[in-house]
Amino acid sequence: MFRKTRVKIPHGLLKFPGMLYNKHETLPENLQIICWPGCDSDFGTEVLSMNFDVIPKEAVSVFDRLVSRGLEAFFVGGCVRDILRGTPPHDWDITTNATPEQMKECFAGLRIIETGIKHGTLTVVSGGRSFEVTTYRVDGKYEDNRRPSEVYFTRNLRDDLSRRDFTINAMAYAPGYGLVDIFGGREDIEQKVVRCVGSPDLRFHEDGLRILRALRFASVLDFSIEPDTARSIHENRSLLKNIAAERVRDEFFRLITGPGAGRVLLEFRDVISEFIPEIRPAEGLEQNALDIYTRSVRAVAAEERGDVYVRLALFFHGIAACGAWEQQGGCSQGHEDHGAELSETVLRRLRADNRTISTVKCLIRAYHTEIPGNEREMRRLLASLGEQNTRRLLSLRRAALAQKSGNAQAELEKITTAGVLLEGVLSAGCCLSLSELAIDGEDLIRLGMRPGRRIGKLLSELLDEVIDGKLPNEREALLRAAEKKINKVVK
Numbered sequence: 408m409f410r411k412t413r414v415k416i417p418h419g420l421l422k423f424p425g426m427l428y429n430k431h432e433t434l435p436e437n438l439q440i441i442c443w444p445g446c447d448s449d450f451g452t453e454v455l456s457m458n459f460d461v462i463p464k465e466a467v468s469v470f471d472r473l474v475s476r477g478l479e480a481f482f483v484g485g486c487v488r489d490i491l492r493g494t495p496p497h498d499w500d501i502t503t504n505a506t507p508e509q510m511k512e513c514f515a516g517l518r519i520i521e522t523g524i525k526h527g528t529l530t531v532v533s534g535g536r537s538f539e540v541t542t543y544r545v546d547g548k549y550e551d552n553r554r555p556s557e558v559y560f561t562r563n564l565r566d567d568l569s570r571r572d573f574t575i576n577a578m579a580y581a582p583g584y585g586l587v588d589i590f591g592g593r594e595d596i597e598q599k600v601v602r603c604v605g606s607p608d609l610r611f612h613e614d615g616l617r618i619l620r621a622l623r624f625a626s627v628l629d630f631s632i633e634p635d636t637a638r639s640i641h642e643n644r645s646l647l648k649n650i651a652a653e654r655v656r657d658e659f660f661r662l663i664t665g666p667g668a669g670r671v672l673l674e675f676r677d678v679i680s681e682f683i684p685e686i687r688p689a690e691g692l693e694q695n696a697l698d699i700y701t702r703s704v705r706a707v708a709a710e711e712r713g714d715v716y717v718r719l720a721l722f723f724h725g726i727a728a729c730g731a732w733e734q735q736g737g738c739s740q741g742h743e744d745h746g747a748e749l750s751e752t753v754l755r756r757l758r759a760d761n762r763t764i765s766t767v768k769c770l771i772r773a774y775h776t777e778i779p780g781n782e783r784e785m786r787r788l789l790a791s792l793g794e795q796n797t798r799r800l801l802s803l804r805r806a807a808l809a810q811k812s813g814n815a816q817a818e819l820e821k822i823t824t825a826g827v828l829l830e831g832v833l834s835a836g837c838c839l840s841l842s843e844l845a846i847d848g849e850d851l852i853r854l855g856m857r858p859g860r861r862i863g864k865l866l867s868e869l870l871d872e873v874i875d876g877k878l879p880n881e882r883e884a885l886l887r888a889a890e891k892k893i894n895k896v897v898k
Contacts, residue, residue: 461490461495462482462499462582463499463534465533465538466499466533466538469501469533469538470482470501470582473503473510473540476509478504478505478509478513479504479564479581480501480502480505480581481501481502481564481579481580481584483567483579484500484577485498485500486500487578487579487580488575488592488596491586491593492628498539499538501539501540501541502564502579503540503541503542503543504542504543504562505540505542506527506542507524507527507529507542510531510540514540517531517532518531519532520532520537525558526544526558527541527542527543527558528540528542542560543560543561543562543564543566544558544559544560544566545559545560545561545567546558546559565589568589568590569604569605572603572610572617572620573601573603573604573621573624574602574603575592575595575596575601575602575624576592577589577592578592590604595633599628599629600631601621601630601633602633603617603635603639607635607640608639608643611639611646615643615646615649615650616647616650616654618640618644618646618678619650619658619659620658621636621640622640622658622675623661623662625665626661626663626664626667626671627661627666627667628665628667629666629667632674637674640675641677644677644678644681645681647681652682652758653757655682655757656758659682659757663715664715666713668704668718669709670708672704672708673704676700682757685749686700689725689726689728699725699726699728702725702810703721703722703725703726704722704725706721706722706725707722708809709805709808709809709810711802711806712802714802715763716767716770717799717802717803719750719763719767720750720767720771720774720799721806723746723767723771724746724750724774725810727749727750727771728746743771743775744772746774747767747772750764750768754767766796769792769796770799773792773800774807776800778801778822778825780825781828782832782876783875784828785825785829785831786832786837786839788800789837790840797829798829801825801826804822837880838874841866841867841870844880844885845880845881846866846869846885848863848866851889851893855893856893865889865893869885869888869889873885
């Protein structure tokens with residue numbers, strides 16, 4: 408990914424990065440400056456060839472407005488991290504030595520949203536896209552383990568980078584200047600390590616949510632957590648009690664969908680138990696030589712799509728087994744209702760939306776549903792769960808096989824066959840709901856039925872026969888069948 412060369416950077420350049428903007432022609436366009444930890448301006452710096460061509464023109468336009476006025480500007484944080492990883496960034500944040508007032512002048516004519524003006528942040532809309540632009544700043548005292556009571560603007564980029572959470576998020580880049588990496592973030596990306604900037608204890612006491620952010624990055628990026636940072640996470644996990652449930656929820660949901668979720672959930676189960684204490688009984692209770700928590704996490708990790716609903720269902724279904732396991736003398740079957748209730752309790756505490764709660768509960772309750780072996784059974788399942796939840800159920804059952812002992816090949820083949828049946832039924836355009844039925848209540852009224860519940864009941868009966876293949880979803884055929892049923896009732 409990188410081509411390394413050694414060059415000599417002019418004295419003072421690293422101390423005053425803005426100097427380079429008017430002299431970028433002195434360096435090849437494809438070279439980026441890397442400031443190593445402890446690097447002094449008198450020493451040579453390493454220059455790497457990297458692909459920053461993915462920066463959108465709208466972001467460059469915002470950047471140029473600042474630079475053209477003699478101000479410093481750098482892309483910073485997650486977008487730089489993702490570029491170095493070879494992943495297209497979703498957000499493009501810019502940091503600058505411009506004050507909020509100077510920024511307003513620079514972006515005159517563009518839509519500006521004063522997102523966090525007191526903290527030096529503006530959202531600039533350019534070409535229909537939004538970009539956060541923030542003044543270099545130093546955070547004041549943290550009084551609530553979440554946000555600084557005040558911030559101080561600074562003219563020094565290093566000061567701004569020093570306040571950030573992790574080394575992989577504490578890098579900056581400017582076209583024509585290069586990559587500023589004071590804390591070794593690029594090396595940590597290469598080594599796949601999440602490491603705090605400076606003292607981990609200080610970083611986490613400043614903002615307790617950083618504990619979960621570290622776990623989330625480790626999961627989503629599939630990185631390990633540096634030992635001193637990991638130690639501090641374990642020791643300071645109680646700080647999560649000071650964090651709003653919504654923020655905990657967002658980080659946990661993103662964590663559980665990452666490729667490294669299984670490893671992180673196992674290594675930091677004590678952290679997870681701070682906001683989901685329901686997992687504690689499952690940690691020491693063994694089932695087939697594995698504690699129930701470990702079995703649950705393994706099932707989560709085996710789900711390949713990273714679907715948040717499926718993974719949450721696997722997680723809560725698994726840990727709910729401990730109640731049934733104890734009550735039934737070593738049998739955990741039939742605990743779907745308990746799992747559904749447990750998931751709702753936890754998810755409501757985390758302020759999850761109703762859609763998430765209902766979907767997770769639906770999947771848990773359907774956990775042991777018989778896998779369809781023919782088209783009729785598949786149509787029935789689709790009519791009951793809908794397309795998306797049927798797909799999720801198959802994914803869930805496939806992942807659940809990872810925690811089973813013995814040969815699960817036969818069940819795996821059954822799930823694969825069900826997937827083929829699913830696609831066949833969907834491609835055939837089968838009627839699976841009342842809205843797809845070729846007749847409606849008005850048609851039944853015209854046949855002589857009175858408005859009321861009986862109409863809905865009759866339509867449901869006709870739908871069942873269509874799903875079972877006893878009737879075609881054709882208007883005339885359905886009207887004839889409806890008329891016979893009506894006349895039968897009258898007689």
